[in-house]
Amino acid sequence: MNRNIMDWPTFFGALFLLIAIAAPLVIIPEFGAAVVNAANTFVSKNLGALYLVIGMVLFIFLLYIAFSQYGRIVLGSRGVKPEFNTLTWAAMLFAAGIGSSVLYWGTIEWAYYFTGPPFGIEPESAEAVTWAATYGLFHWGPIAWAIYCLPALPIAYFFYVRRRPVLKISEACRPVLKKYADGPVGTIVDILFMFGLLGGAGTTMALATPLIAEGVNYFTGIEPNMVVNTIVLMLCTIIFAVSSYTGLRRGIRWLSNINLWLSFVLLGFILIIGPTVFLGNTMVNSIGTLADNFFKMSLWTEPFAGMDGFEETGFPESWTVFYWAWWLVYAPFVGLFVARISRGRTIREMIVGTLVYGTIGCALYFGILGNYGLYLELSGQYSVVDVLNNEGAPAAIIGTIAQLPGSALFVAIFVILAIIFLSTTFDSGSYILASVTQKEIDDEPERWNRLFWAFVLAAPSLVLMYLGGLETLQTASIVGGFPLIFIMIMLVISFTRAIKEDMPNTFGGKYFIYREDKD
Helix, strand or coil: CCHHHECHHHHHHHHHHHHHHHHHHHHCHHHHHHHHHHHHHHHHHHCHHHHHHHHHHHHHHHHHHHCCHHHHEECCCCCCCCCCCHHHHHHHHHHHHHCCHHHHHHHHHHHHHHHCCCCCCCCCCHHHHHHHHHHHHHHCCHHHHHHHHCCHHHHHHHHHHCCCCCCCHHHHCHHHHHHHHHCHHHHHHHHHHHHHHHHHHHHHHHHHHHHHHHHHHHHHCCCCCHHHHHHHHHHHHHHHHHHHHHCHHHHHHHHHHHHHHHHHHHHHHHHHHCCHHHHHHHHHHHHHHHHHHHHHHHCCCCCCCCCCCCCCCCHHHHHHHHHHHHHHHHHHHHHHHHHHCCCCCEHHHHHHHHHHHHHHHHHHHHHHHHHHHHHHHHHCCCCHHHHHHHHCHHHHHHHHHCCCCCHHHHHHHHHHHHHHHHHHHHHHHHHHHHHHCECCCCCCCCHHHHHHHHHHHHHHHHHHHHHCCHHHHHHHHHHHCHHHHHHHHHHHHHHHHHHHHHHHHCCCCCCCCECCCCC
């Protein structure tokens, strides 16, 4: 092992912060939970509008960059070709950015909007049905993927255009941080990113573990409990540890492609065998509703809530602010990963591809899987809402899939997808965490480093599951997303400054290589 290649302050700083936050939750869980929940309430109630504004600003900024002259800049040296074909590239960014959460929320999210709709609409009304089928497309749509893509822009620019052999958030912030990027300030920026990812991992694992355990229950009759959850978590950890250890071009690429084709099989079967006309009509109607109300949904803050004549629903804080904070927690990680796999593409291809492929992938899950559950509810064939209220979301999700012809096969595919989605998210996560804790990257991070962070990603969730504090960690991850707002602003400023500094060389070719340039 080359000890000089490791960034030990960042390595141990992230571990120390994780332990420092988790220890009070373990030792005095009631007090820790109260503090974190109070912080979450403060952030969502008083600063929620800031999350909504930053989401819209990032979306508009990325569109401007993509369709400006800078969108033609190639991420790499002259003559370089994309490292991965478009289908594999799209599969990798989608699997890393979404994970098993899309299986969970894609199937069941509509039910929460149906029974607790926005804008003061009557629950379970005809109007509530329209918004129930639409809001999932919005929350998992272009703004979500814009938040994910923004960090990829400066990171890829510095890594491939300026050819700095470092995959770090602090390096991408160098035009703002300047010399401080190499000192304690830069280390703190990288540690905050790592903590956000480690904390956010709890949310994803909290969704995936009981869902997979419920699938096990479907086939074996074994009721989900902590032992089953632990076995599921360990199995997934081993899978993504092996995948991360084998590297980007083998394990991560291989799992992502499997995920893509299994998704096609599951969604294609539901579309063909299920209520095809209903699914198609509902999807088209939802796209129209979203297009007509995009800005209203993006910036709705419920400012008059609690005043005479105005009902307080709490919808923006509970859903839109929650989601934007969740995307922020994962954004530096997904951005780093998207940057790493985008060599040979133009900035326009990277931005538009991330926004379009990510949005389409999520829309297919919500439009087919989610609307299938909505159809079962409205037609009276299976009450998803009743099962959700009485038995919980995992039982309602598996119950929805079990209504399909040949249900055993498709429940099996669904569970396998959940395992692989979870694994592809976290093998990508461990790969990026290893990258951030090294001073430079030649080809890939050290194997031992990738393997170490694979198990670190799983360990806190396992401990907190036993202690019953996993929900607190989920809330902590949302609070942890607040500092990342300022890091995202720094990334925007950094990229803008770097472009302006390089402007004299735009046509000289020192940094910029356009797709039309000849070798």
